[in-house]
Amino acid sequence: MWHQRLVGLLRLCGSSSPALLQLPGGTRPVLTAATRCHHTVPESLKCAWQLHHDHLELRYANTLMRLDFVWLRDHCRSASCYNAKTNQRSLDTASVDLAIKPKAVRVDENTLFLTWPDGHVTRYGLEWLVKNSYEGQKQQVMHPRILWNAEIYRQAQVPSVDCRRFLETDAGLKEFLQNFLLYGIAFVENVAPTKEDTEIVAERISLIRETIYGRMWYFTSDFSRGDTAYTKLALDRHTDTTYFQEPCGIQVFHCLKHEGTGGRTLLVDGFYAAEQVLQCAPDQFELLTKVPVKHEYVENVGDCHNHMIGIGPVLNVYPWNNELYLIRYNNYDRAVINTVPYDAVHRWYAAHRTLTTELRRPENELWVKLKPGKALFIDNWRVLHGREAFTGYRQLCGCYLTRDDVLNTARLLGLQA
């Protein structure tokens, strides 16, 4: 039996026929007299619900939600179940009977009331349910993004933020972070060309992620470390620290000096390329999300001895909505593949080739020459970087940042992250 409730009634009916409520799974809508009378109320403001033997079905704001009874008990926001000061659950979920069922259900203007067998009452704001239910959540992406190739990025004319505005105003910081979240890259201009000033800029948005390369690193082509980055050679597009179980979230580059030729930085939006694969070869996209591959960093140069291993698929997607959130792509650091049998290996190579072809399309390449004063922030989970071979003395400084803390800063400024 469906129950309906019209919410937020301001006007009574005029004319014309009643708006029918579309119900799922062949359920027939039950139109009450009240419904008919209030048909001018927007569809989105109506609430209808139906109690099933193991869940509550609720329609509100164009969202049909199926809410499990244990879920409904578990998320109770009453004072005894939830501490609103700390935003933490106090209810012991394990004490909830898995066969629990509400003994009474009621809905008013904007609230759902559930009375449980022990008399406890749980209230849910209907808006809260839309925002927090699986069905409500599924309709929106976790992170709004603009996927780009070189043309799209140039056309967008994304501004760099001035260092002082970035450091001294929330508006400057917010603008920077908004661009960073949308495009996966962002620039700060007029930074004093020192390691110390670069550190101050980096710390404005996050905590520095110290690694085997140090906290703030600083490098030239002196091969002080056993890695191609520390040479003058070209580096094809890649993401860094693929050999960490969780690759570093953000990479900061600031070129402090270059007396010579070449050395331009290459940037490629990995999510744009992956999207092309998803469109043209969905099976290959899926394979790249499923097959775990190992990346490894083995170093034995001078006093540096390291052996790092990270295992994970090239494309990482959220299992509940298939949204891509991390690309792990570094052909230099990819280790022996021994996690899949031979036929799957071959299909994986084909899928990897398709992705590589997309990543290498010249129209997807954004080339920039990093100059002293211009700090570049790269989302290392999304945008690949590389560099052109160079001559002469070139000094680059930078650091990695923890991703959670960048997103934390963004959320505190009111951005969706």
Ligand SMILES: C[N+](C)(C)CCCC[C@H](N)C(=O)O
């Ligand atoms: C950035 N910094 C020069 C410190 C380290 C370079 C790390 C290079 C490594 N092959 C990787 O891609 O992770």
Ligand SMILES: O=C(O)CCC(=O)C(=O)O
């Ligand atoms: O030298 C560069 O521009 C970048 C080298 C690189 O890929 C890195 O340091 O991660």
Ligand SMILES: [Fe+2]
């Ligand atoms: Fe790199």
